[in-house]
């Protein structure tokens with residue numbers, strides 16, 4: 001159990017500024033999941049520091065460490081929607097901020113809202129999706145199903161809880177107006193992580209790619225923040241095949257567990273949750289082709305430095321097509337042996 005004092009204790013300012021986890025830490029090729037648990041905490045602090053957000057918003061180191069530890073504690077341990085996912089999502093947003101120079105397109109307020117939304121965006125996820133909340137009439141569904149995006153509203157509510165825990169409010173030194181604006185941005189960015197919401201704004205995002213970004217438009221700024229959030233949420237697809245393959249194993253482990261639970265409850269699971277009916281390579285090809293790739297394409301259209309990331313997602317898609325052929329040729333009826341993923 002890492003205690004906040006021993007973390008803050010050994011981060012003298014000079015070490016924090018020189019702290020390097022890997023010389024590629026701020027490059028798109030870096031795989032954040034490879035960082036060890038203790039370094040993930042320090043890396044979160046480093047990312048706020050490196051983007052100049054600690055000094056800009058007068059964040060006390062004790063508060064920042066306490067906040068990060070509370071966020072980590074807020075995550076449960078389902079196969080995929082856990083702290084490691086949250087960290088990798090925040091890391092990709094940091095890469096966007098650094099490599100696309102977002103700081104001269106977005107305000108510091110928007111950037112700290114994006115980074116904080118990323119680390120908090122799935123907090124207290126139970127490893128079951130929105131459909132399951134509604135079908136099982138879960139407590140979260142009774143709270144939020146009338147507005148939709150049940151899980152995402154809960155993730156935001158948990159974020160507010162963490163920020164209002166004494167000693168954890170990293171925005172405590174903000175002017176009241178800025179504080180209100182930051183919370184509102186975080187809410188909208190976390191709500192944007194609902195796949196259904198992303199699909200709804202896709203036409204506006206493609207319009208952005210075609211006609212360019214007008215940064216004096218508040219709607220365009222919110223669209224860009226939502227796109228950065230989704231690109232970060234799916235960023236395991238932008239790394240090498242090993243990461244993409246391993247992530248799929250975790251996602252389908254979680255999806256199939258939900259399906260097993262639905263069967264025990266007497267409900268027929270959707271194909272994506274049914275280990276006896278799902279064809280993982282096919283589902284992955286569908287998801288990447290229809291959801292991930294179009295999103296990365298828009299970002300690559302807006303920022304030339306992002307083309308290399310788009311191309312890596314394309315390469316992973318091609319690899320899935322090879323795996324699908326292999327999968328079908330072996331007539332693998334089910335996915336218990338997800339180890340077919342060479």
Ligand SMILES: COc1ccc(Cl)c(-c2nnc3c(C)nc4ccc(C(=O)NCC(C)C)cc4n23)c1
Nearest residue numbers: 193194195230233234237247248251272283284287
């Ligand atoms: C942006 O919010 C989320 C929330 C939850 C998840 Cl797991 C993901 C996510 N992150 N990476 C993946 C990969 C590699 N494959 C996926 C395949 C299917 C689905 C899915 O939810 N399909 C049903 C829907 C389209 C009606 C999500 C997948 N996914 C993203």
Ligand SMILES: [Mg+2]
Nearest residue numbers: 121122193194
């Ligand atoms: Mg989510």
Ligand SMILES: [Zn+2]
Nearest residue numbers: 085121122233
């Ligand atoms: Zn997520």
